[in-house]
Amino acid sequence: DKEYVGFATLPNQVHRKSVKKGFDFTLMVAGESGLGKSTLVNSLFLTDLYKDRKLLNAEERITQTVEITKHTVDIEEKGVKLKLTIVDTPGFGDAVNNTECWKSVADYIDQQFEQYFRDESGLNRKNIQDNRVHCCLYFISPFGHGLRPLDVEFMKALHEKVNIVPVLAKADTLTPMEVKKKKIKASARDVKTRCVLFVFKPFVLKQIREEIEQYGIKIYQFPDCDSDEDEDFKQQDQELKDSIPFAVIGSNTVVEAKGKRVRGRLYPWGIVEVENPAHCDFVKLRNMLVRTHMQDLKDVTRETHYENYRAQCIQSMTR
Numbered sequence: 001d002k003e004y005v006g007f008a009t010l011p012n013q014v015h016r017k018s019v020k021k022g023f024d025f026t027l028m029v030a031g032e033s034g035l036g037k038s039t040l041v042n043s044l045f046l047t048d049l050y051k052d053r054k055l056l057n058a059e060e061r062i063t064q065t066v067e068i069t070k071h072t073v074d075i076e077e078k079g080v081k082l083k084l085t086i087v088d089t090p091g092f093g094d095a096v097n098n099t100e101c102w103k104s105v106a107d108y109i110d111q112q113f114e115q116y117f118r119d120e121s122g123l124n125r126k127n128i129q130d131n132r133v134h135c136c137l138y139f140i141s142p143f144g145h146g147l148r149p150l151d152v153e154f155m156k157a158l159h160e161k162v163n164i165v166p167v168l169a170k171a172d173t174l175t176p177m178e179v180k181k182k183k184i185k186a187s188a189r190d191v192k193t194r195c196v197l198f199v200f201k202p203f204v205l206k207q208i209r210e211e212i213e214q215y216g217i218k219i220y221q222f223p224d225c226d227s228d229e230d231e232d233f234k235q236q237d238q239e240l241k242d243s244i245p246f247a248v249i250g251s252n253t254v255v256e257a258k259g260k261r262v263r264g265r266l267y268p269w270g271i272v273e274v275e276n277p278a279h280c281d282f283v284k285l286r287n288m289l290v291r292t293h294m295q296d297l298k299d300v301t302r303e304t305h306y307e308n309y310r311a312q313c314i315q316s317m318t319r
């Protein structure tokens, strides 16, 4: 039984033409170093983006990302093609001086707009290669209690340029100490209660949501669903909106859980399964990215972020 990413399950908002031609989509990951960015993008698309690296163990093979790197993979499912570009960014936090750590990332996004703008005014407008970044997953540390000043600075530097989707990284890293501190009763043997998602979700996620609002950070807004959609759909849509920031777990190793081989992380107290919706929001995030909201993310990029850039360009040319 082959694993599927799921984009071939025809999303209703996508036209037949783009199905035939294939989709392209550019996803960026950003945030502090060591939060599992590279691991998550690998897990998300079931593709070893880093296979050229020499180490044997898949977990170890992902080495630290030291510069902005772009990986393109072609995935095909049930005859539908997806050209996926992942832009991996070096994590900040390691440097002694982190001022303007977001600068190179912001510049990268602008450069893609600039290239597109130039191509659009050129002769070969029909075959423009679109490298604009459609979405940026911003990783928030599970160890801080809410946002750090750098997170605020970083997201505010980018929020007019790209669709930011915040994620709470390493949702499995709750320690018994933290459980005690929060005075939450948790059975040490219960996988669920050991995942941040279950013990902490109501606290941590709510706090992050409030801080995002309080600091005026404009994250990607899911569009309102049509009033004529059925109740099931509306409920799912609401659940998705309530899941922000998505609590995620990444892993590149396959472990055995209840006789099945799954992507997960092995602990003395149990197995955390990446694709188990009861353990984390990984599946929700992936569905959102590749099935339900890919088209909207691209539309907002084109209609809002790129238009802003374009307007600024034209303004500065006529000044």
Ligand code: GDP
Residues within 6 Å of the ligand: 032, 033, 034, 035, 036, 037, 038, 039, 040, 059, 062, 063, 064, 065, 091, 169, 170, 171, 172, 173, 248, 249, 250, 251, 265
């Ligand atoms: P990056 O610097 O943000 O790209 O982080 P990496 O993907 O290189 O991961 C850093 C380390 O964290 C590696 O040892 C990973 O195996 C580990 N890691 C990645 N994702 C998770 C996760 O969800 N939970 C836990 N506990 N560890 C993770």
Ligand code: MG
Residues within 6 Å of the ligand: 037, 038, 039, 063, 064, 065, 088, 089, 091
């Ligand atoms: Mg990395």
